Amino acid sequence: MKLSTIIVEDEETSRDILKSYLKKYCPNVNVLGEAANVDEALVLIRNNDLDLVFLDVEMPYGNAFDLLDKVGDRNFETVFVTAYNHYAIDALNAHASYYLMKPISIDDLIKAVDYVVEIKTKENALQEQVLVPKTNAVNGKITIPQQDGFEVLETANILYCKADDNYTEIYLNNNKKKLVSKTLKYFEDALTSSNFARVHKSYLVNVTEVVKYIKGKGGSVVLSNGKEIMVSASKKADLLSYFK
Numbered sequence: 001m002k003l004s005t006i007i008v009e010d011e012e013t014s015r016d017i018l019k020s021y022l023k024k025y026c027p028n029v030n031v032l033g034e035a036a037n038v039d040e041a042l043v044l045i046r047n048n049d050l051d052l053v054f055l056d057v058e059m060p061y062g063n064a065f066d067l068l069d070k071v072g073d074r075n076f077e078t079v080f081v082t083a084y085n086h087y088a089i090d091a092l093n094a095h096a097s098y099y100l101m102k103p104i105s106i107d108d109l110i111k112a113v114d115y116v117v118e119i120k121t122k123e124n125a126l127q128e129q130v131l132v133p134k135t136n137a138v139n140g141k142i143t144i145p146q147q148d149g150f151e152v153l154e155t156a157n158i159l160y161c162k163a164d165d166n167y168t169e170i171y172l173n174n175n176k177k178k179l180v181s182k183t184l185k186y187f188e189d190a191l192t193s194s195n196f197a198r199v200h201k202s203y204l205v206n207v208t209e210v211v212k213y214i215k216g217k218g219g220s221v222v223l224s225n226g227k228e229i230m231v232s233a234s235k236k237a238d239l240l241s242y243f244k
Contacts, residue, residue: 038062057082
């Protein structure tokens with residue numbers, strides 16, 4: 001797993017040593033920038049999507065804990081780097097992933113990075129599990145992924161879904177539309193037990209919203225909002241089976 005990081009350290013020599021160690025012994029760590037004080041670090045943190053921050057405790061114009069207070073909620077891990085072991089309890093209380101003493105041991109550095117990789121791997125696995133669009137027969141809801149988490153939709157409020165290359169447009173009964181970076185097949189699998197039928201290569205419809213069927217080779221359906229959608233000949237039998 002690749003990790004994006006910054007190094008927050010007021011001593012240039014210490015920054016260079018850590019950067020050199022990371023390049024040689026932890027090639028999966030990509031150093032996006034360096035900061036010599038709290039203000040510089042804040043700019044880097046707010047402008048980059050980080051997995052990890054190497055953080056010296058004592059810096060000019062504030063320390064590591066001042067920085068973390070200013071950051072507030074964070075989605076990156078921290079590895080404290082310091083010459084003073086009396087900060088260990090404070091680092092623990094700040095939910096640090098690891099605590100490295102100067103001069104940095106290469107073995108300890110590798111262990112710290114491996115530990116962060118382990119944490120991030122578990123987080124990503126859990127996130128992927130949660131963000132997979134899925135329905136619950138009891139509450140009739142589906143989760144759709146977003147950049148900052150996920151949104152919960154009532155499946156009953158979905159009129160139809162339309163394919164848009166590797167995206168899907170979800171049309172709701174309140175005239176709103178959601179664009180999701182998942183394929184239509186993805187939603188077909190997720191909604192298969194919730195009265196949704198694939199009527200066309202580009203359309204998945206909520207059959208409970210169908211108010212009319214117009215005959216033809218494949219025909220077409222009219223939904224409750226007046227939207228007419230063509231039905232593929234190969235999908236006609238599957239659709240009509242819902243109305244037997």
